[in-house]
Amino acid sequence: MNENISKSFGQSDEIQRLLQELKELRELKYAIDKTSIVAVTDAQGRITYANDLFCEITQFSREELIGKTHRIINSGYHPKEFFKRMWSEIGRGNIWRGEIKNKKKDGTYYWVHSTIIPFLNEKGKPYKYMSIRTDITKEKELEEELKQSYKKYELIAEHSDNFVALIDEEGKFHYISPTFNLLLHYDLKTLGQQNMFDLIHIKDLDSIKREIQNLLKNGGRKTSTKQEFRLLHGEGRYIDVEANIKIIYDDEPSSKKFILIAMSDISIRKEVEQNLYHLAYYDSLTNLPNRSNFMKELRSYVLDIQLAKEKFALLFIDLDNFKLINDQQGHDIGDLVIVNAANNIKGAIREKDVVARMSGDEFIVLLKGIENEEDTMNIVRKIMEKFRLPIHLNGKEYAITCSIGIAFYPEHGKSPEELIKNADAALSEVKRNSKDNYAIYDRQLENVSLERRIIENAMRKGLNEHQFFLEYQPKINIQNNQLVGVEALVRWNHPDLGAIPPGKFISLAEATGLIVPLGEWILKESCRQGREWQNKGFGQLIVAVNVSVRQLQDPNFVQQVEQILKDTGFNPKLLELELTESILADLNSIIPVLNRLRNMGIQISVDDFGTGYSSLSYIKHLPVDTLKVDASFVKDIHKNEESKAIVKAIINLANTIGLKVIAEGIENEAHVITLRNDGCMFGQGFYYSRPLKKEEFEEFVQSRGFIPS
Secondary structure, three states: OOHHHHHHHHHHHHHHHHHHHHHHHHHHHHHHHHHOOEEEOOOOEEEEEHHHHHHHHOOOOOOHOOOOOHHHHHHOOOOOOHHHHHHHHHHHHOOOOEEEEEEEOOOEEEEEEEEEEEEEEEOEEEEEEEEEEOHHHHHHHHHHHHHHHHHHHHHOOOOOOOEEEEOOOOOOEEEEEOOHOOOOOOHHHHHHHHHHHHOOOHHHHHHHHHHHHHHHHHOOOOOOEEEEEEEOOOOEEEEEEEEEEEEOOOOOOOOOOEEEEEEEEOOOOOOOOHHHHHHOOOOOOOOOOOOHHHHHHHHHHHHHHHOOOEEEEEEEEEEOHHHHHHHHOOOOHHHHHHHHHHHHHHHOOOOOOEEEEEEEOEEEEEEOOOOOHHHHHHHHHHHHHHHHHEEEEOOEOOOEEOOOEEEOOOOOOOOHHHHHHHHHHHHHHHHHHHOOOOEOOOOHHHOHHHHHHHHHHHHHHHOOOOOOOEEEEEEEOOOOOEEEEEEEEEEEOOOOOOOHHHHHHHHHHHHHHHHHHHHHHHHHHHHHHHHHHOOOOOOOOOOEEEHHHHOOOOHHHHHHHHHHHHHHHOOHHHHHEEEEEHHHHHHHHHHHHHHHHHHHEEEEEEEEOOOOOOHHHHHHHHOOOOOEEEEHOOOOOOOOOHHHHHHHHHHHHHHHHHHEEEOOOOHHHHHHHHHHHHOOOOOOOOOOOOOEEEHHHHHHHHOOOOOOO
């Protein structure tokens, strides 16, 4: 009993920790927007995001910036070679830092220190860039003054936010700016008796001394350098600073050399860079490397061992029956199960091995330096034994086993992509059979099972014989109780088996590729029906159609949509395509498709939002219009503070970046009141109506007196 209570409290602490992390992410975004100029560009350098400070500094509106390149603020000060070297650096996936002189809309100039961070796809190629800039115009003006007169510089330094020190070769202070007292809380008199080198972190000191000696000994060929190091704060902690270090000469005949160090606090910038890197390459729930990070590690490792003839193994791990627990117990429990699974795997592998969360309930493990197959099997058995131990959550006991697919290098493939594909094939074989087991890749695994072919043929026949039909669930503006649209939902009425739930055939359609012709029929029928309702005077009803990643990856999909709209005469502005969060796993290829669809006037929404992937960190960069809050967050929003906080956070995020929010799964009036008070505009669920056949929907509209808006 005590043990269960203890674990229940532990769960509560974990939920609080996750909520605290969400709060910290919002605070971090606020801090970034208030202190740094932030812009995001695509691979061709076109601006896709600009924060308020960017617009304020440049005097351009966001509409004037989006879609343009940074040539719009080019001052002409830097030679073409400067930008050529910059693009060469970030094109190789490296972070670039430097100072750039830009031009505002009114023709005046300003200086920024820019850090450009490339985001890499699975092939290690940049697909977008994020730049974080700090306005250093004042610092550049200060440098210019230094060239003219040291006395003038001294006067400016006393009124600057920088920390300015004049020292000799041994580090003895000859001048300390007042900012050491105002901002670093040092007593200037006491500090003047100390040594500058005592304030520099021990791990940075040697390199700073070396740079100073190089300046002193180079005979005037180079008189300044820019360095970053950690500086001791008066309160005993270290802050990150960026320093301009210059050699200057005394006016005395001896021309004694001094070192002038002008430092600025870049702690926030460093923290932002570190957090952005973590968001881009680590899973926010488990803190494990994500898919991109793992692929980068795997490619590097394969290159390193090719000559050494070293062997390794890949384990593709999937949790058994996780969806059942997630659906029945809710996503809070599901998240805790995922965290427990990550800990099980980390506890079974060796220190040199790498584990990553690929997506949802899928993990992948790189077992380095495998001597023989038995080494791998020992680790596999250890992982499975850990999973077979029941876990206790909210006073309940859950049995969560796992299935593992195994591929060996080089026997089962020599490229990362081939090895992952084959490990996944071995995993699929386990899932089709017993689960709670493992399988080593075998060429025969590529053969399609008889059962799967039978079902696939039945679906093909069903498409030809019109066994599929659509139902429509109303979408309501919960603020004014007006009908705004419908979601089209596919159903299958088999002549022998009767009604087959979508959960039974949609996944098979995805796996076999039948989702492409099935999706084409759904889209065509939805647009035809939408046009018919327009002709009947139903108003501007938005018709939402679910689209899978498989369809978006079809090279003919956009042309297919264009042709359907043309054939049916349906207005593209009244068509909404609903996508699952799985699109976030393949942003590089999906975003161009979404942009083409939105350029046609079609609206894009993200379905089941909040149930997977690093949504909060990526969604602002997606070309979408609406977020659909998953029903698992709505079902207890009126009595569960955690669910309420999560939904509120999603609404705030959407409002910040200009997106609409619709809540799924509304079942009672308490749901409506809570969502309405939290600022949610739209909703759907059984409280308003279950999915309806065409005739039932038309009767629903007429009997309820809805006037579509």
